[in-house]
Amino acid sequence: MEKEFNPFLVTGYKHADYFCDRKQETAQIKKHIANHINTTLFAIRRIGKTGLIHHVFNSYAKNKKIVCLYVDILGTKNLKEFTNELATVIYNRFPEHQGIGKKIIAGIKLLRPLISFDELSGNPQLSFDLSDSKRYEKTIQQLFLFLDSQNIQIVFAIDEFQQILEYPEKNTEALLRTYIQSLKNTHFIFCGSNQKMMHELFNNAKRPFFASCSNIHLDFIDKKIYADFIANMFHQNKRKISSQSIDFILDFTCCHTFYTQYFCNYLFASGGKNIQLHHVQSIALEILKLNENTFYQYRNLLTMAQWQLLQAISKEEKLYKAHSKAFITKHKLGTSSMVSRGIEALLEKELIFYNTSVETPYYETYDKFLMRWMQHK
Numbered sequence: 001m002e003k004e005f006n007p008f009l010v011t012g013y014k015h016a017d018y019f020c021d022r023k024q025e026t027a028q029i030k031k032h033i034a035n036h037i038n039t040t041l042f043a044i045r046r047i048g049k050t051g052l053i054h055h056v057f058n059s060y061a062k063n064k065k066i067v068c069l070y071v072d073i074l075g076t077k078n079l080k081e082f083t084n085e086l087a088t089v090i091y092n093r094f095p096e097h098q099g100i101g102k103k104i105i106a107g108i109k110l111l112r113p114l115i116s117f118d119e120l121s122g123n124p125q126l127s128f129d130l131s132d133s134k135r136y137e138k139t140i141q142q143l144f145l146f147l148d149s150q151n152i153q154i155v156f157a158i159d160e161f162q163q164i165l166e167y168p169e170k171n172t173e174a175l176l177r178t179y180i181q182s183l184k185n186t187h188f189i190f191c192g193s194n195q196k197m198m199h200e201l202f203n204n205a206k207r208p209f210f211a212s213c214s215n216i217h218l219d220f221i222d223k224k225i226y227a228d229f230i231a232n233m234f235h236q237n238k239r240k241i242s243s244q245s246i247d248f249i250l251d252f253t254c255c256h257t258f259y260t261q262y263f264c265n266y267l268f269a270s271g272g273k274n275i276q277l278h279h280v281q282s283i284a285l286e287i288l289k290l291n292e293n294t295f296y297q298y299r300n301l302l303t304m305a306q307w308q309l310l311q312a313i314s315k316e317e318k319l320y321k322a323h324s325k326a327f328i329t330k331h332k333l334g335t336s337s338m339v340s341r342g343i344e345a346l347l348e349k350e351l352i353f354y355n356t357s358v359e360t361p362y363y364e365t366y367d368k369f370l371m372r373w374m375q376h377k
């Protein structure tokens with residue numbers, strides 16, 4: 001029997017059919033594109049930033065006037081690697097033998113890249129062997145200008161953009177800003193999962209990108225909408241799932257996209273045709289057991305005090321008053337300054353995050369499965 005397709009994706013993007021909601025954010029980004037405004041996407045990790053970019057791009061799939069380019073620069077360490085990524089993405093996006101593609105490929109080749117083939121995907125990879133970083137700066141500018149002069153509208157998404165802050169070439173930010181500013185037909189979506197660095201890049205008045213983009217904040221998917229989506233995915237595959245079960249899942253994952261997708265993927269794979277509350281409860285325990293090794297690895301990264309604080313925050317679920325006497329004594333956390341230091345460390349290691357997109361901000365454990373596991377301990 002042919003294996004059934006699991007509609008709950010835990011990596012990448014396939015099709016709008018498997019993508020839940022984000023209607024308003026999609027419309028907003030498209031509006032920016034139509035009005036030639038650059039966008040920055042802010043959100044915590046694994047909530048669906050990258051997915052949303054692909055969803056927006058997918059909506060232009062049949063539009064011949066707009067060309068969408070996506071580059072993830074997380075793996076790049078310097079301006080040279082950034083240039084190589086950029087050139088590779090552009091090169092692979094255009095068919096070599098047709099109209100505009102022909103021109104673009106010929107243009108890129110004038111910059112004399114070395115072309116090799118990726119061992120895994122077999123796709124061409126471009127790299128430049130230039131003598132100094134000034135030449136890479138020039139190459140980036142030429143790539144952008146060349147694309148921009150083709151009389152097509154280009155949307156360029158640069159994911160994990162905060163990575164440029166790690167480059168030894170400290171002027172990267174300023175020069176990209178300058179190049180981008182001069183383009184007429186090319187518009188950008190910047191996105192990144194390190195919120196602190198992204199805010200520093202775009203919301204610090206002293207930095208080049210300040211006020212250059214329109215910000216979109218990506219929040220949790222609405223619970224009711226997610227519940228309908230989950231029910232639909234099961235129903236379309238001739239399976240039943242009780243609404244109590246769906247409520248349990250969305251509570252368990254706090255509606256966080258990745259954890260919800262993971263849970264539903266696992267549940268779907270388990271094959272039940274008529275899913276009831278006790279099924280999802282036992283699946284939840286299975287998932288926690290399966291991830292236990294990862295949780296112990298987290299523990300090795302922390303001091304005992306930090307681990308205890310993380311456990312306390314997990315138990316609270318939403319910690320509004322980190323310095324209150326009640327919280328500190330309830331969990332035997334020592335002094336207020338110890339808690340302060342611990343919170344700094346946990347934020348730095350991205351094991352917790354500070355949710356400021358609500359009226360009263362709070363601290364919360366990032367990994368929802370770790371949070372539930374700690375609550376069980």
Ligand SMILES: Nc1ncnc2c1ncn2[C@@H]1O[C@H](COP(=O)(O)OP(=O)(O)O)[C@@H](O)[C@H]1O
Nearest residue numbers: 009010011012019020045046047048049050051
């Ligand atoms: N709206 C959505 N509906 C269904 N699945 C989604 C949605 N957004 C993201 N996902 C899935 O959740 C996971 C995490 O999303 P991703 O876009 O990688 O997060 P981020 O870029 O914010 O870290 C991915 O595997 C993706 O397939």
Ligand SMILES: [Mg+2]
Nearest residue numbers: 049050159193
């Ligand atoms: Mg991402």
